[in-house]
Amino acid sequence: MDALIKQIKLQRVFNPPQFVSEKGSRPIPLPPPVTVEELDEAEKRMNLRLPELLRELYLYVGNGGFGPEYGILGITPAGWKDDFGDTAFSYYLKIIEPPIYNENYIGLLPICYYGCAEHIFLDCKSEDGRIILPNEDIESASLNLREWLEKWLNEGGTTFLLMEEFYEENGGPKHI
Numbered sequence: 001m002d003a004l005i006k007q008i009k010l011q012r013v014f015n016p017p018q019f020v021s022e023k024g025s026r027p028i029p030l031p032p033p034v035t036v037e038e039l040d041e042a043e044k045r046m047n048l049r050l051p052e053l054l055r056e057l058y059l060y061v062g063n064g065g066f067g068p069e070y071g072i073l074g075i076t077p078a079g080w081k082d083d084f085g086d087t088a089f090s091y092y093l094k095i096i097e098p099p100i101y102n103e104n105y106i107g108l109l110p111i112c113y114y115g116c117a118e119h120i121f122l123d124c125k126s127e128d129g130r131i132i133l134p135n136e137d138i139e140s141a142s143l144n145l146r147e148w149l150e151k152w153l154n155e156g157g158t159t160f161l162l163m164e165e166f167y168e169e170n171g172g173p174k175h176i
Contacts, residue, residue, distance in 0.1 A: 004146060005056050007153055012066045031063035031079050042075045042089050046096075048107065050075075051129035053145050054122065064088070068152040069120065070113040082113035091119070108132065111145075 018025040034042075039058055043049055050058075057072065058064075064080025064087065065071045073088035074080040081087055086094070091110045095102055107125035114120050114134050122145060123130040129145035143151065 001060065002053070002056060004053070004149060004153075005060055008057065008066060008149065009061050011153065012061060017065060017071055028065065030065035031074055033060055034058050034063050034076055034079070038076050046089065046092055046109075048092075048109065048124045050109070050124060051122070051145055053129065053149075054111070067149065068112060070115060072112050073110060082110075082119070083115075083117075086110075 012030060016027040016030060018027060036059065039050075039055060057066075058075050062080075063076055063078060064074035070082070071080050073082060073086070073091070075087060075089050077087065077090070079087045079089075082091065084091075088109050088111055092105075094100055095105045095110075105121075107123060108121040109124050110119040111122040111131075112120040118134040120134065121132040123132060123141065126144075130141040131143045131145060131148040132141045
């Protein structure tokens with residue numbers, strides 16, 4: 001197993017995302033890894049081949065909830081969600097299918113929720129999986145997936161805290 005995958009697995013166990021409230025904080029239960037069949041089906045439905053590193057993260061670490069910002073989004077419906085209740089899979093299908101269809105997003109997977117209705121995208125068409133941050137375009141993207149995750153680990157490996165009253169146990173938003 002890749003050394004980076006091992007580091008992220010350890011980070012998930014020893015420094016998981018936290019719910020915070022006036023009572024204190026507690027770890028958020030994270031979605032378990034996906035199966036090869038679930039991953040293959042998601043790729044088929046999106047008509048994308050995920051970079052091998054991301055495939056291994058979903059298969060060996062979990063279905064999202066770990067990683068920079070508010071955590072990597074899940075790849076199946078049971079995975080980690082953004083504030084709008086979307087996984088990487090469901091959000092990608094929203095932006096490449098009618099009525100929203102935008103051909104500029106074909107091959108750009110929303111991999112991570114950044115907050116304030118913004119996402120970080122992974123260019124699945126690039127050889128090394130370029131990360132596109134908010135307010136960045138494909139040409140100026142400077143980090144690939146591995147570099148982005150290594151930077152996150154080197155900076156402490158913390159996933160943002162979530163206010164407990166606004167989130168469900170799986171990290172998705174509560175619908176009030």
